[in-house]
Amino acid sequence: MKELWTTMASLMGVLAFFQTLIHTVVPPELRFAVLKLFQRLFNCFSAYCYYEITEIDGVNTNELYNAVQLYLSSAASSSAFTSSNRLSLTRGLNSSVITYGLANNDRLSDVFRGVPVVWEHIVTPRQSQTFSWRPMPEEKRGFTLRINKKNNAQLLKDYLEFITEKAGEIRRKNQDRLLYTNSRGGSLDSRGHPWESVPFKHPSTFDTLAMDPMMKVQIMCDLSDFANGEEFYKRTGRAWKRGYLLYGPPGTGKSSMIAAMANHLGYDIYDLELTEVNTNSELRKLLMKTSSKSIIVIEDIDCSINLTNRKKTNGGSLESASGKRSGPSESPGRAGAGPGPAGPGDLDGNGNNNSITLSGLLNFTDGLWSCCGSERIFVFTTNHIEKLDPALLRSGRMDMHVFMSYCSFPSLKILLKNYLGIDEVDIEKDVLDELAAVIDAAEMTPADVSEVLIKNRRDNDRAVKELLEALKTRAEKRRVDMRRRVEVEEAEEEEKRALDSPKDGSGAVKCGDDVEGDYKKGDEDNGVD
Numbered sequence: 001m002k003e004l005w006t007t008m009a010s011l012m013g014v015l016a017f018f019q020t021l022i023h024t025v026v027p028p029e030l031r032f033a034v035l036k037l038f039q040r041l042f043n044c045f046s047a048y049c050y051y052e053i054t055e056i057d058g059v060n061t062n063e064l065y066n067a068v069q070l071y072l073s074s075a076a077s078s079s080a081f082t083s084s085n086r087l088s089l090t091r092g093l094n095s096s097v098i099t100y101g102l103a104n105n106d107r108l109s110d111v112f113r114g115v116p117v118v119w120e121h122i123v124t125p126r127q128s129q130t131f132s133w134r135p136m137p138e139e140k141r142g143f144t145l146r147i148n149k150k151n152n153a154q155l156l157k158d159y160l161e162f163i164t165e166k167a168g169e170i171r172r173k174n175q176d177r178l179l180y181t182n183s184r185g186g187s188l189d190s191r192g193h194p195w196e197s198v199p200f201k202h203p204s205t206f207d208t209l210a211m212d213p214m215m216k217v218q219i220m221c222d223l224s225d226f227a228n229g230e231e232f233y234k235r236t237g238r239a240w241k242r243g244y245l246l247y248g249p250p251g252t253g254k255s256s257m258i259a260a261m262a263n264h265l266g267y268d269i270y271d272l273e274l275t276e277v278n279t280n281s282e283l284r285k286l287l288m289k290t291s292s293k294s295i296i297v298i299e300d301i302d303c304s305i306n307l308t309n310r311k312k313t314n315g316g317s318l319e320s321a322s323g324k325r326s327g328p329s330e331s332p333g334r335a336g337a338g339p340g341p342a343g344p345g346d347l348d349g350n351g352n353n354n355s356i357t358l359s360g361l362l363n364f365t366d367g368l369w370s371c372c373g374s375e376r377i378f379v380f381t382t383n384h385i386e387k388l389d390p391a392l393l394r395s396g397r398m399d400m401h402v403f404m405s406y407c408s409f410p411s412l413k414i415l416l417k418n419y420l421g422i423d424e425v426d427i428e429k430d431v432l433d434e435l436a437a438v439i440d441a442a443e444m445t446p447a448d449v450s451e452v453l454i455k456n457r458r459d460n461d462r463a464v465k466e467l468l469e470a471l472k473t474r475a476e477k478r479r480v481d482m483r484r485r486v487e488v489e490e491a492e493e494e495e496k497r498a499l500d501s502p503k504d505g506s507g508a509v510k511c512g513d514d515v516e517g518d519y520k521k522g523d524e525d526n527g528v529d
């Protein structure tokens with residue numbers, strides 16, 4: 001120990017000697033160059049390489065600096081005070097997340113593929129204000145990366161790529177999602193953007209979503225596979241996109257599922273209001289202005305556009321897909337026509353297709369234009385799947401069809417946990433059995449169940465009792481309705497049979513009867529062409 005201190009003292013002495021020597025012998029204007037020379041000499045003998053990443057690269061912001069800052073913020077928060085005593089804390093506008101950062105002139109160690117590296121955050125006052133078109137910060141900031149010389153350049157490249165990727169992930173996680181809408185119609189904002197956005201704060205997650213647990217896991221895995229599937233999509237030559245069709249009665253959680261998907265993946269949502277889109281080319285422009293890592297949603301697709309008369313619109317839409325006939329400037333007639341089921345899909349007086357068609361929509365989701373970005377999910381919702389054109393339903397078009405059903409017993413357990421904070425074990429056995437027995441017959445939506453639970457959430461016993469009552473009443477009403485319907489159907493059948501049977505009651509065809517005429521009449525009655 002004593003020897004170490006002696007060596008250190010002599011080293012300090014040597015350094016002090018050299019410093020005095022430089023100050024006395026070397027003229028001030030050469031001092032900087034001499035110091036640089038010494039630094040180079042020192043670097044030759046050093047086992048480390050140093051890389052500087054400055055905040056501003058010339059006059060532009062250095063993206064790598066921002067990425068490193070974000071990456072180190074997560075490293076700093078995970079290793080907390082173990083390697084660094086001082087951390088800076090920030091919270092961005094519109095964000096509810098607090099970010100840790102490396103304090104000025106502090107350092108942090110990291111390990112990449114088993115290789116230790118050290119980051120230092122260097123902040124110095126900016127000395128001379130050089131001329132710039134934009135005001136420069138008063139401080140000069142940069143990160144210095146120290147890495148062992150024996151590690152090759154490939155490692156550095158991989159490490160920086162890893163940091164950039166990680167930073168993107170953190171950025172998405174930290175920022176609140178954005179919900180975009182095209183409710184302004186075709187008009188653009190000052191930046192030429194057709195979408196308006198607001199922070200997306202929907203709290204729905206897969207944990208709070210009441211649905212079949214198996215299906216939930218399947219959808220979550222599918223989403224994760226999609227998000228991590230860049231390599232797979234590249235290898236198989238498929239566009240990196242996925243389509244989901246959510247269908248089921250109102251109040252079964254289709255919109256909640258979309259919010260859960262966005263929160264699960266950290267994607268933005270583009271809520272496409274089809275009734276605000278006038279032409280196929282407008283639709284394409286909207287698509288081109290969406291970002292990757294987003295969910296493009298068309299809610300109530302059966303109500304948004306007349307998708308059934310496909311034959312009528314097919315020819316025209318091919319024209320518009322080629323970009324020759326449609327476009328706002330070429331379709332003034334449509335501009336004031338207003339949306340609605342009667343309008344879309346029709347040809348105008350000149351025979352041009354100046355409106356949005358099914359094939360335009362399919363080009364949007366499926367055709368070449370759908371690939372003008374990547375990592376995008378299309379979600380369509382409908383309450384009436386039977387109303388959709390088979391072209392939309394055929395396999396491969398929408399990758400997953402998800403039926404959002406009435407509240408089942410497993411879903412009920414999730415809602416009880418969400419709203420009342422209770423599990424099965426907290427409910428009396430016979431009440432639980434009654435709930436299980438009546439839930440399917442009641443066909444109550446999760447929205448209806450939630451209403452009952454919210455109303456009584458201050459008193460759990462009362463909430464469960466009221467829910468059971470509501471379920472029983474609903475099940476009984478359905479049973480009565482069903483019986484009545486069967487009776488009406490039977491009566492109608494009976495009446496029809498009585499009308500169909502020949503007056504003499506024999507039913508036999510006699511000579512001279514107009515057989516052909518009778519068949520024709522019957523066919524007409526049945527609506528056969």
Ligand SMILES: Nc1ncnc2c1ncn2[C@@H]1O[C@H](COP(=O)(O)OP(=O)(O)OP(=O)(O)O)[C@@H](O)[C@H]1O
Nearest residue numbers: 208209210249250251252253254255256446447450
């Ligand atoms: N499966 C569910 N899990 C949890 N909550 C649900 C579920 N379904 C409905 N809810 C509750 O009911 C409300 C309405 O649900 P949501 O808007 O998601 O239904 P929807 O299927 O989109 O209905 P619509 O077809 O009318 O658009 C939500 O705010 C949510 O609180």
Ligand SMILES: [Mg+2]
Nearest residue numbers: 254255256299
């Ligand atoms: Mg909805």
